Amino acid sequence: MFMHLLSTTQIKSKQLQSLFKMTDSIISGELIVDNLVIKGNYSLNRKVILGIVKDEGSTRTRLSFEVAMKRLGGESVLLELDNNSSISKGETLEDTIKTVSQYVDALVVRHSRKGMVEKCAEISSVPVINAGDGDGEHPTQALLDAYTIYKHCGKLDNLNIMIAGDLKCSRTVHSLLHLLSLYENNLIHLVSPEDMQLPEEYKKKDNGTKYIWYPDLNQALEHVGKSLNILYMTRLQKERYMSEDEVKEFWSKRKTPYLGDDFRNKVVGEYYTLSPSNWNQIDHDCAVLHPLPRNNEISSTFDKDPRALYFQQVKNGMYVRMALLWNLFVRGKFLPD
Numbered sequence: 317m318f319m320h321l322l323s324t325t326q327i328k329s330k331q332l333q334s335l336f337k338m339t340d341s342i343i344s345g346e347l348i349v350d351n352l353v354i355k356g357n358y359s360l361n362r363k364v365i366l367g368i369v370k371d372e373g374s375t376r377t378r379l380s381f382e383v384a385m386k387r388l389g390g391e392s393v394l395l396e397l398d399n400n401s402s403i404s405k406g407e408t409l410e411d412t413i414k415t416v417s418q419y420v421d422a423l424v425v426r427h428s429r430k431g432m433v434e435k436c437a438e439i440s441s442v443p444v445i446n447a448g449d450g451d452g453e454h455p456t457q458a459l460l461d462a463y464t465i466y467k468h469c470g471k472l473d474n475l476n477i478m479i480a481g482d483l484k485c486s487r488t489v490h491s492l493l494h495l496l497s498l499y500e501n502n503l504i505h506l507v508s509p510e511d512m513q514l515p516e517e518y519k520k521k522d523n524g525t526k527y528i529w530y531p532d533l534n535q536a537l538e539h540v541g542k543s544l545n546i547l548y549m550t551r552l553q554k555e556r557y558m559s560e561d562e563v564k565e566f567w568s569k570r571k572t573p574y575l576g577d578d579f580r581n582k583v584v585g586e587y588y589t590l591s592p593s594n595w596n597q598i599d600h601d602c603a604v605l606h607p608l609p610r611n612n613e614i615s616s617t618f619d620k621d622p623r624a625l626y627f628q629q630v631k632n633g634m635y636v637r638m639a640l641l642w643n644l645f646v647r648g649k650f651l652p653d
């Protein structure tokens with residue numbers, strides 16, 4: 317069993333089902349999870365502490381991990397890789413991770429560059445969870461997305477799922493698609509501007525998974541809106557779009573490697589908004605999901621619509637992360653075999 321949770325490609329469908337079962341029993345109160353003191357494999361017999369290290373903004377991922385730890389009876393500490401950390405004194409990310417892993421029992425790492433969390437895992441002496449690495453992956457978000465889909469549809473196979481937005485850089489989508497490809501005959505409708513299409517490496521075709529691409533959201537909804545089980549919207553990942561010159565400038569100005577960036581005002585290409593005229597085009601049973609934060613993709617007037625499940629999705633995130641952490645600290649592994 318893997319020590320770190322870096323990618324959903326590590327996960328098998330059987331493990332997903334057991335994690336969902338455990339999440340259900342946490343929600344129903346059947347599984348009592350307070351006063352978590354590590355025993356068993358860890359035999360530390362003390363309160364567990366999770367370290368959260370990040371160089372990018374985060375609301376849900378950070379808070380849900382923190383709250384999950386509190387609800388389990390553990391604690392968490394946060395290190396922002398900014399001017400308040402020794403990164404500002406020229407300390408490397410390597411030394412930072414080596415240091416934090418001396419204090420905590422597991423690490424949650426979010427980094428603005430793809431592949432960096434994996435590098436952290438190579439250095440860390442404790443298990444590392446990838447909480448988003450640039451335009452790479454975000455496995456725990458995919459787990460809560462898959463859980464939300466499963467709860468809504470009662471299954472994860474034979475689904476019609478539309479995923480719209482910046483498919484090139486949305487790491488939540490990259491991670492989710494692998495999980496969906498563990499199940500039979502899912503039809504994935506990908507909607508994105510031409511220059512934000514899903515990279516081939518994430519187009520998993522196992523178990524009969526099929527993909528259709530549409531450049532236009534209105535047209536796509538007109539064609540298949542009524543057959544959808546799930547509509548998953550994503551925001552434009554503005555901060556990922558930098559020209560080569562911007563990248564050079566970015567690195568030359570930077571005193572130390574791997575700090576967060578600030579390219580939020582660069583607007584790229586056209587983008588998608590779910591307007592009221594689209595609402596009738598979507599099946600009445602179709603759940604509308606979004607990993608959040610949202611920009612203009614879904615207006616808050618849609619929030620009262622029974623199909624709007626994105627805040628339920630947020631809540632599920634806390635429970636799924638509780639299940640993951642409980643597994644890790646009590647059983648010594650993120651997911652059951």
Ligand code: NCD
Pocket residue numbers: 376377448454457487488551607608609
């Ligand atoms: C996502 C992320 O950070 O990748 N947010 C999240 O964790 N819920 C989505 C995004 O930033 O657009």
